Amino acid sequence: MTQQLSEQEIVRREALAAIRELGIDPYPAQAFDVSHHAADLHRDFDGTEGTFTEVSLAGRIMSRRVMGKASFAELQDSSGRMQIYVSRDDICPDENKDLYNKLFKKLLDIGDFVGVKGYMFTTKLGEKTLRVEEFTFLSKSLRPLPIVKRVTNEETGEEEIHDAFTDPELRYRRRYVDLVVNPQVRDIFITRSKVMTAMRQYFNAQGWLEVETPILQPIHGGAAARPFMTHHNTLDTDLYMRIANELYLKRLIVGGYDGVYEFGKMFRNEGMDRTHNPEFTAMEIYVAYKDYEWMMTMVEKMLEQVVTEVTGGSVVEYSGNQIDFSGPYDRLTMLESIEKYTGTDLRGKSEDEVRAFCKSQHIEVDNSMGLGKLIDEIFGEKVEANLIQPTYITDYPIEMTPLAKKHRSEDGLVERFELFVNGKEIANAYSELNDPIDQRERFEDQLKLAERGDDEAMVLDEDFLRALEYGMPPTSGLGIGIDRLVMLITGQHSIQEVLFFPQMKPEVKQGTTSADEE
RNA sequence: GAUCCGGUAGCUCAGUCGGUAGAGCAUUUGACUUUUAAUCAAAGGGUCGUGGGUUCGAGCCCCACCCGGAUCACCA
Numbered sequence: 001m002t003q004q005l006s007e008q009e010i011v012r013r014e015a016l017a018a019i020r021e022l023g024i025d026p027y028p029a030q031a032f033d034v035s036h037h038a039a040d041l042h043r044d045f046d047g048t049e050g051t052f053t054e055v056s057l058a059g060r061i062m063s064r065r066v067m068g069k070a071s072f073a074e075l076q077d078s079s080g081r082m083q084i085y086v087s088r089d090d091i092c093p094d095e096n097k098d099l100y101n102k103l104f105k106k107l108l109d110i111g112d113f114v115g116v117k118g119y120m121f122t123t124k125l126g127e128k129t130l131r132v133e134e135f136t137f138l139s140k141s142l143r144p145l146p147i148v149k150r151v152t153n154e155e156t157g158e159e160e161i162h163d164a165f166t167d168p169e170l171r172y173r174r175r176y177v178d179l180v181v182n183p184q185v186r187d188i189f190i191t192r193s194k195v196m197t198a199m200r201q202y203f204n205a206q207g208w209l210e211v212e213t214p215i216l217q218p219i220h221g222g223a224a225a226r227p228f229m230t231h232h233n234t235l236d237t238d239l240y241m242r243i244a245n246e247l248y249l250k251r252l253i254v255g256g257y258d259g260v261y262e263f264g265k266m267f268r269n270e271g272m273d274r275t276h277n278p279e280f281t282a283m284e285i286y287v288a289y290k291d292y293e294w295m296m297t298m299v300e301k302m303l304e305q306v307v308t309e310v311t312g313g314s315v316v317e318y319s320g321n322q323i324d325f326s327g328p329y330d331r332l333t334m335l336e337s338i339e340k341y342t343g344t345d346l347r348g349k350s351e352d353e354v355r356a357f358c359k360s361q362h363i364e365v366d367n368s369m370g371l372g373k374l375i376d377e378i379f380g381e382k383v384e385a386n387l388i389q390p391t392y393i394t395d396y397p398i399e400m401t402p403l404a405k406k407h408r409s410e411d412g413l414v415e416r417f418e419l420f421v422n423g424k425e426i427a428n429a430y431s432e433l434n435d436p437i438d439q440r441e442r443f444e445d446q447l448k449l450a451e452r453g454d455d456e457a458m459v460l461d462e463d464f465l466r467a468l469e470y471g472m473p474p475t476s477g478l479g480i481g482i483d484r485l486v487m488l489i490t491g492q493h494s495i496q497e498v499l500f501f502p503q504m505k506p507e508v509k510q511g512t513t514s515a516d517e518e
Numbered sequence: 519g520a521u522c523c524g525g526u527a528g529c530u531c532a533g534u535c536g537g538u539a540g541a542g543c544a545u546u547u548g549a550c551u552u553u554u555a556a557u558c559a560a561a562g563g564g565u566c567g568u569g570g571g572u573u574c575g576a577g578c579c580c581c582a583c584c585c586g587g588a589u590c591a592c593c594a
Binding site for chain 1: 531588
C-alpha cells in the first residue's frame with residue numbers, strides 16, 4: 001500500500017534519515033531513567049537555586065522557540081508540561097556542536113520524544129524551567145500533531161485556546177492525538193478510572209468478591225435488548241455477546257458467595273446516540289440476605305463516598321444544576337411520583353381508566369399497551385425529567401420486570417427501584433426473584449410477548465431455572481451504568497466523551513468502492 | 519429511521535453575485551544567548567468529502583452517495 005505523504009511528513013522522514021546519519025538512533029532501545037514529572041516540579045520547586053539539581057524528565061516536545069545559540073521548548077509528559085532551556089554550549093561542551101546545531105535546531109520536530117537531564121531555575125519572567133545539561137533523543141514522530149495554543153489573556157486572566165483540536169470525528173477516530181493535545185480529555189479518563197477504583201474499594205471493604213462471567217453466552221438473558229450474534233467454529237454453535245450478566249451473577253449467589261460484583265462490557269445491537277454506544281460498561285452487584293431497601297441505603301452511601309473521593313466534594317455541577325450526591329436520597333413509589341407531578345392518584349385505577357388519563361394528558365398510547373406499560377409511559381412523559389437530584393423511584397409494574405420479586409404487600413408490583421439523576425436513570429435494582437416456580441411463569445409470560453412479535457422479550461434460560469431450583473438465598477441486586485455515571489461526574493453530555501474509542505463507521509479510504517450491501 | 523447543520527492547506531477557519539484558492543498557526547530558508555501564541559524577513563504547501571448534472575465557466579447552483587454532529591423516535 002502506498003501512501004501519499006504531505007510536505008511535512010516528507011520533511012520528518014528526511015529528518016529521521018539525517019538523525020541516523022549523525023550516528024543517533026531515532027528509536028533507541030534502552031530505558032531512560034525519569035526522576036520527576038512536570039507536575040511534581042511545578043508543585044515542589046520553589047525557585048530556590050541549588051535545589052532540584054539532578055532532574056531528568058522525558059516526554060514530547062510540544063513547542064520550540066529557537067534564538068540562535070539558546071532555545072526554549074516545552075516538554076509534555078503524562079502529568080503536564082515543563083519549559084526547558086537548552087543552550088548550545090551546555091549540551092555540546094566539546095568542539096562538535098551537531099547535537100544542538102543539527103539535531104535540536106533542525107531535525108527535532110513537535111511531537112518527538114526526548115529525555116533531558118539538568119537543574120531547575122526560574123527565568124526572569126518567573127517561569128519555572130529546567131536548564132538542560134544532557135539531551136537524549138528518544139523517539140521520532142513522523143506526523144505533525146495539531147498545534148493547540150493556550151495563552152492567558154493578560155486583561156481578563158482567562159485562558160484562551162487557539163486552534164483547538166475540536167472536530168469530533170477526528171478526535172474520536174484518532175483518540176491518541178486527542179489525548180496528546182487536549183489535557184482536559186486526558187483528565188476525563190483519569191476520573192473514569194478513579195470512579196471505578198473507588199467503587200471497587202468500597203465493595204472490597206465489605207468483603208464482596210469481584211468476579212468475571214461469560215461474555216459469549218448461548219442464551220442472551222438478563223435484559224430486554226437485541227443481541228449481537230457470533231459463531232464458535234469448533235463447537236459449531238451460535239453464541240450471543242452478552243446483553244447482561246445478571247443471570248450468571250445470581251448463579252454465583254446460588255453457589256454460596258455472600259456478595260459478587262462485576263464491571264463488564266455489555267453489548268446491545270441497537271441504535272446509537274448521545275447516550276448509547278453498542279458496547280458499554282455496567283457494574284452489577286448481588287448481595288445475599290438483603291432486599292431492595294437495604295440496597296438503596298448502600299447505593300447512596302457508596303455514591304456519596306465515590307463522588308467525594310473523586311471530586312473532593314459531594315456536589316457535581318451538570319447542565320447548570322448543582323447535583324448533591326450526599327444521601328439519603330428521596331424515595332418515591334412510581335405511583336406517588338406520578339401523583340406528585342400530575343396531581344392524579346392512579347392507585348387502584350383500572351387499565352381503561354389509566355388509558356383515559358393518558359389521553360387526557362395527550363400521551364400517545366395504543367391498545368396493545370397493558371396497565372404496566374401505560375403507567376411507565378406516564379412516568380416517562382411527566383415525571384422523569386423532573387428528577388434532577390438523586391431520587392429513588394420504587395415499586396414498578398410486574399409486567400416489565402420478569403426477574404424481580406413480587407412486592408411484599410402491593411399486588412401487581414415488584415420490589416424494584418431505579419435511581420434517577422438529572423432526569424436520567426443511572427441505576428436499577430431489585431429484590432431478586434428467587435422463587436423458581438414464579439420465575440418460570442415470568443419467563444413464560446415473556447415467551448408469549450415474543451410470540452406476539454416483541455423481539456426484545458426475555459428468553460427462557462433453563463439452566464438458570466435449574467440453579468434457582470437448587471435454592472438461592474434472598475438477594476438484592478443492582479446495576480449501574482458506569483458510562484452515564486462518569487458523564488455526570490465529569491460534566492460530559494455525550495457518551496463518546498467518556499469512552500476512549502466510541503463506535504464509529506469504518507473510515508472510508510479514498511479510491512476504494514464499497515460493494516453494495518443487502 | 520426522519521429532519522437540520524457541517525466536510526476547503528498538517529491544524530483552526532474565511533471564501534462576496536458563479537469568473538485565476540485565502541488567513542493565522544504549523545513547515546522550509548535566514549537573523550537573534552532568558553523566550554511566553556517569541557519576534558523579524560522570505561518561500562513552499564490544495565483532487566475544495568465522492569460521483570454525476572447545469573453552465574462558456576462550479577468551492578459556490580441541482581441530484582445521488584459517503585462521513586460526522588445536533589434534534590426527534592427506540593433503547594440503558
